[in-house]
Amino acid sequence: MTTKHLQDKDGLVSVTRRDLLKGTSALIIGVAVPPLATISSATAEASVVTRTLNPAQLDTWLAIAADGRVTGYWGKMDMGQGVDTAIAQIIAEELDIDVDIVDIIAGDSALCADQGGASGSTGVNLSGAAFRAAAAEARLVLLEKGSVELGVPLEQLTVSDGVVHRIGDRTQAISYAELVADRMFNEPISWNGRYGNSLALEGRAKPKDPQDYRVVGTSVRRKDIAGKILATTEFLHDVRVPGMLHGRMVRPDVAGARVVSVDEASVEHIPDVQVVVENDFVGVVAPSEWDAIRASKQLKVEWDDGDSGFPTTSDELFDWIRAAEPGESVVEENIGNVDAAFDGAARTIVAEFEWPFQSHARMAGAASVADVRDDAIVVWTDSQKPYDTGKGAKVLLETPINGRRKNAPDYSVRSIWKPGPGSYGRSDAGDGAMDAVLLSEAVGAPVRVQWMRNEGHAWDPKGPASVVTCRAAIDGSGNVAGYHFHIKGFSRADQNSRENAPSEVLAGHLIGHSNTPEWRMQTPAESYGFPNKRYSWDALAPLRQQASPLRTAHFRDPYGPEVHFASESFIDEMAFATETDPLEFRLGLVTDPRDAAVLEAAADLAGWEPHASARRRRDANGNYVGHGIAYATRNGSVNALVAEVEVDPNTGRLWVRRMFVGADHGLIINPFTLDRVIEGNLIQATSRTLFEEVKFNRKMVEISDWVSYPILEAADAPLEIKIRKINRPELDPRGAGEPTTRVVPAAIANAFFDATGVRVRRAPFTRERVKAALQSA
Amino acid sequence: MNKTFTITVDGVEHTLSADPTMPLLYALRNDLGKKGPKFGCGLAQCGACTVIHEGTAVRSCVFPVAAVTGNVRTLDGLGTADNPHPVQQAFIEEEAGQCEYCIGGWIMTATALLEKDPDRSDSEIREALAGLKCRCGTHMAILRAIKRAAGQMRS
Incomplete structure (x- = not known):
């Protein structure tokens, strides 16, 4: 592999692997550490580094610095759920070191092997298993080296806090740092030959028995949190590359509209603006971000009426x-x-359930910095799939179209993940990155793109x-x-x-x-x-094929809430049709004891009172109050939820007042963080259930901001969420990032039915729909 | 047409040249290198950009740089690792937030509220937080953190 030097006018800055390892005197690694390239003020990672990434080498996964700090090179990333901390716990556990000395570098295609990015709640269970194997193997290798250095047979050695010593005798001891300083492991490890989520490692060493765990299963605090709350962490949005320009996209008001003409003179008065047009891709680039925003608003583009959007509307x-x-x-x-x-x-019951299009609507629309020069691409992204962002950029720039890119270079590519606003599936992140790539290709300078609010809603x-x-x-x-x-x-x-x-x-x-x-x-x-x-x-098939604001893609727990809204509502309908309590009905049907256990846990927390019909209870204020239950599995995780709702018949407000969860995610790595991940699932899913719908007419989606696409706010957060976690040390850890999403809509719908005797079968359960449902009952 | 402005941010005076209509957010992020205030909507609908201006929480994404008259406090200047603001300390202890992109808005809004009077009921707190968005759905931890901070600040 050749190294690309992206020299810019501000000159080269020398950054080495050593610098990348946060100033520690890293030892490692027989890899080329070239001088670098573009560098942003706070972005040491911006240097172009080559590191031979061979999953069959232990050095690809772990490094130990001379000061004893351990770095894990993780081919996934944390989207705010503490998964990097969980990986650090797993590494610390197997290496017998303090978790505080473990650093995780994540999602940099030049530094970390591709483990699939953030995907399908697999961070802990799949990539965690790989690091468990790698760290266990590293410990064995270090014990073997220690055995040679100390002249003590391997079986008489153990490790305490990163120090290899004779069992029960610390006088003969040597630290990990001393054992590997200025050398690399240079040890093979078996892998299954598959990049991505399913990348698996297996060493000679046997990982620990879970009953010996002392770090895994404890509530280690998220390593990233203080820096973000103190505003010292560099987000994607803070990346600044020398010579970087600001880009903004220009979008039509009608889905499928095509460019007729672009009047570049309309923005001539804004300093140093460049207009980029290719087919229907229109963007502006300027040195000043505010100027780029102004230019994107003022650029006169004549669009045709295209093939006019959609064959139907959200109402129909x-x-x-x-x-x-x-x-x-x-x-x-x-x-x-x-x-x-x-x-x-003897009789049949039938019911239909409807779920609308929903928007990822991230806290901020897509952002990215891309630097396309000569034959190298560097892209900074908060995409969940940064490896694919890089590959996608390369294919995009090497595929001839519009008479362009016929002689495209064979680009080298590096993608660097940085934290951004929470992403829950295939959000707009990847789209924004490709916008930046095309703009940078066009202007020959690094370009930072930030989607405006309307884009984040309408075009994700x-x-x-x-x-x-x-x-x-x-x-x-x-x-x-x-x-x-x-x-x-x-x-x-x-x-x-x-x-x-x-x-x-x-x-x-x-x-x-x-x-x-x-x-x-x-x-x-x-x-x-x-x-x-x-x-x-x-x-x-899609309502429109090309460049559709309604193009679908994975959104947290893909089809989980939609499917289980219906199925778990209908389970209640079957229960009541057969005059059975909904909990009892489920317990009579589930065939896996884990499933029964979470149902019983949630019901117990909630103080579930059996009932075989809607109770229509009212509180002192005249509001209806009810309880509903739902349960579902997801890739080995099992959850049950009891929702307690309060319904104001005058305003139509449906408030989920309390939530009670029985949760089984296999082996628990970090109970404190797991609680918060579950809470996030529940609240986000409650928001989707009560508030979120993409309205659209035949021309365009009608959402462009938080007014046209409201989400849950603090006033509608529950009073209380209680979670009973069932730890299953005999199982692998199972994903927790999504599974509690899918139980929410039906639990709320079932509680609403218990409260009012009325079944809601169309999401979201807005105030208007609630009022209409109560009036028609 | 650009004009020259002198603004005080986190107690430090800065002089910059900007279009008077440019929102303060862009000065904070691009001219001053602040990381705390984030661009979320540019419409004062989400709060990610919130700063405290003369004791009041304002949305810097719609607050023109020309309108700055007093000290602007940002998340960056609120506290340090060694001496975090009680609200920051409480957010860290509760692990409030997930991606943390929005968190500055909640912290600055809560800071302005509690510094005026830390004796706040649950409903007063929820009311003061109206309009703030958290897409990760971490409202429960945020509310716990604000109540924890209020307790600290009362004592």
């Missing part, structure tokens, strides 16, 4: 979905004979809309003989979850690349032992 959407021709139909699960159960039913990828139909066959004895769940909606992957190709990003569409949507849907995840059960789906 669900009927449109019902009538639409599916692009793909799949029966996911078919147990017993569902049709026979319905044929023999969306969570898909759907209609679910549930049917139950009830036999003559009052039992559910057959159950059919069918979801029809938009595929959750018009854009894939990683911006690795021009087809997968907005900028790619705008310069003329075609969309390549995939068919991906979801059905319920639970262990209900219905004798006859069918789970099926119909996936619909």
Whole structure:
């Protein structure tokens, strides 16, 4: 691999691996440490460094500095849920060192092997397992080196606080730092040959038995938190590269509108503005950020009416979905004979549930800094998939289109992840990065792009809309003989979850690349032992193919809340139809003891009182009060939630007053942080359930800010969330970043039914809908 | 047309040249290198940019640089690692926030509220926080942190 030197007019600054390791005198590593490149005031990582990243080498994963500090090179990143701290705990555990001396470098394609980025709540369970193996192996290697140095047989040695010594005798001792100082491990470790989430390592060493854990399972505080609260941490948004210009995009008011003409003279009065136009991609670049903003607002662009947006509107959407021709139909699960159960039913119950498009609506729209010069790309991003951001940038710039890029260089590429506003899936992050890449390519200077608020709402990828139909066959004895769940909606992957190709990003569409949507849907995840059960789906093609503000992509717990809103609401409907308490009904059906345990935990916390019909209780203020339960599994995590709601019939306000959670995420790495991750899931999902809907007309989405797309605020936060965590040391840690999202909508809907006797089957449960539902009841 | 402004931020005077209509946020971030106030919406709808101007929490994303008349306090200047502001200390202890992009808005709003009077009820606190957004949904920890800070500041 050759090294690219991105020299800029401010000259080269020499930064070495040593500097990158935070000033510690790092030892490591037989890797080239070239002089560098562009460097921002506070961004040592900006240097272009090559480091041979070979997953089969221990040095790829861990380094020990002369001062004893240990660095883990992690090919994922933390999106604010303390996963980097959990990885540090795992490393500290296996190496027998203090967690405070472990540093994690994350998501830099030149420094860390690709472990898939932040993806599918796999940070702790999959990448944690890799680091467990690597750290255990490192400990063994260090013991072996210590054995040689001390002249003591390996089996007579142990480690305390990073010091190898004779068991029960510290007079013969040597520290990790002394053992490796100025040398690298130079030791192989087996890997499974697969980059990404599933990258797995296996060494000779056997990791610790969980019963010996002393760091894992304790509430180590998040390593990142103080720097962010004291405003000393550099976010993506603080990256400043010498010679950097500010970019802003210019978007049409109509989806699919195409550029007719651009009047560059309209911004001539703004100093040093450059206008970048390629096909329908329009941006402005200026040395001053405020000037870039002004230019983006003042640039006169004539757009045509395009093919005018969408074939339906948000008001008509669900009927449109019902009538639409599916692009793909799949029966996911078919147990017993569902049709026979319905044929023999004494009665059937049927219900439909509707979920709208939703916006990631991050705290800030996409941002990125890209530096495309000569034959090198450096991109700073807060994308969850920074490895794919880099790959995607390279493909974007090397694919001929519009008569351009025919002789594109074979770009070297480096992507550097930096923290940004919380991202929960394939948000707009990857789109913003590609905007920066194209602008930088065009102007030949580093460009920082920041999407404005309207872009973050209107132009980010969306969570898909759907209609679910549930049917139950009830036999003559009052039992559910057959159950059919069918979801029809938009595929959750018009854009894939990683911006690795021009087809997968907005900028790619705008310069003329075609969309390549995939068919991906979801059905319920639970262990209900219905004798006859069918789970099926119909996936619909995007409402518009190209550059759509309604293009779908993964949004936290993809299709989890949509699917389980319906399925867990309908479980309650089946329970009441058979005159059974909803908790008892579930406990009678679940076949996995872990599932029963979380249901019982949540019910116990809530003081669940059995009831076989809506209770319609009112408090002293005349508000309805009710409780509802829901449960679901997700990739080995199991959660149950009891929601307590208060409904004001006059205002229509539905307040989720208390939430009680039974949570089983396998082995718990960090209880304190896990509680907060669960709280975040619950509140964000409550917001989606009560407030969030992307309205759109035939021309365009109608959301552009927090007024047109409100989310939950402090006034609507619950009084209390109680969580009972069930630790399962016999299991691997399971993901926690998403699984408690999916239980929220139905728990609230079920509580609303208990409170009012009215079933809400369309999300979000806004004040207007609540009032309308109560009035029509 | 740019004009020259002298503004006091975190107790330090700065002179800068800017379009008078430019919001203070861009001066803080680009001219002064502050990291605490963040761009979230540019519309005073989310609070990520909140600073304290003359004792009042204001949204620097819509506050023209020309309107600055007194000291501007930012998250950057609120406290240090050795001597954090009680509100910062409480947020650290509660691990309030996840991505922390919005956190400055909550901290600065709570600081302005509690410095006036730390004896605040739950509903007063929630009311004062109206308009602030947290997409990660960490409101429970934020509320705990503010109540913890209020207790500290009362004693």
